[in-house]
Amino acid sequence: MPLPPLCILPGLLLLAVTGCSPQTPQSGIDPTDLRQVARGEVVYREHCAACHGADREGQPDWRRRLPNGRLPAPPHDESGHTWHHPDADLFAMTKHGMVPPLAPEGYESDMPAYAGVLSDDEIRAVLAWIQSTWPAEIHTMRRRMLEQAGR
Numbered sequence: 001m002p003l004p005p006l007c008i009l010p011g012l013l014l015l016a017v018t019g020c021s022p023q024t025p026q027s028g029i030d031p032t033d034l035r036q037v038a039r040g041e042v043v044y045r046e047h048c049a050a051c052h053g054a055d056r057e058g059q060p061d062w063r064r065r066l067p068n069g070r071l072p073a074p075p076h077d078e079s080g081h082t083w084h085h086p087d088a089d090l091f092a093m094t095k096h097g098m099v100p101p102l103a104p105e106g107y108e109s110d111m112p113a114y115a116g117v118l119s120d121d122e123i124r125a126v127l128a129w130i131q132s133t134w135p136a137e138i139h140t141m142r143r144r145m146l147e148q149a150g151r
């Protein structure tokens, strides 16, 4: 039986007003998916917190290069620049580490590559958890910034 128009109308209005669709984003990283987010928090504690901080605060003085020329781990909270990157780049950096095309050839980094350690689903989950902790205005700014950059 088709839905009566009265049921469809509020849904359409909501779509028009919020501009958000109930579908999972193309990247599969969905900070509104509570199951994915809960799984991601576990992955974060086990695999990322040691460097990026229990509270996603990053390593001390994270903007200053270490004596060996490498960068410390940046925060994953809103004070860092993780939110400047599109989902696809966050996924690639976590899976493959800091390698081309996202870093110059021969770039040296302490960010491990998680291919073979975490499944693609676990990588998407941990990124969903990180994103779920960003305030709404960061999500709005991120959307605008990436749209302007055509990403």
Ligand code: HEC
Binding pocket: 043, 044, 047, 048, 049, 050, 051, 052, 070, 071, 072, 073, 074, 080, 081, 082, 083, 090, 093, 094, 098, 108, 109, 110, 111, 112, 114, 126, 127
């Ligand atoms: C051994 C320490 C270490 C661990 C563990 C680690 N990272 Fe990193 N991560 C780094 C460092 C150092 C950088 C900065 C790399 C650079 O720019 O050279 C970094 C950078 C990143 C970036 C890019 C952030 C940006 O703003 O450019 C992402 C995304 C990231 N890490 C995700 C993760 C995730 C997700 C995990 C857990 C699955 C993780 N990292 C575990 C050290 C670590």
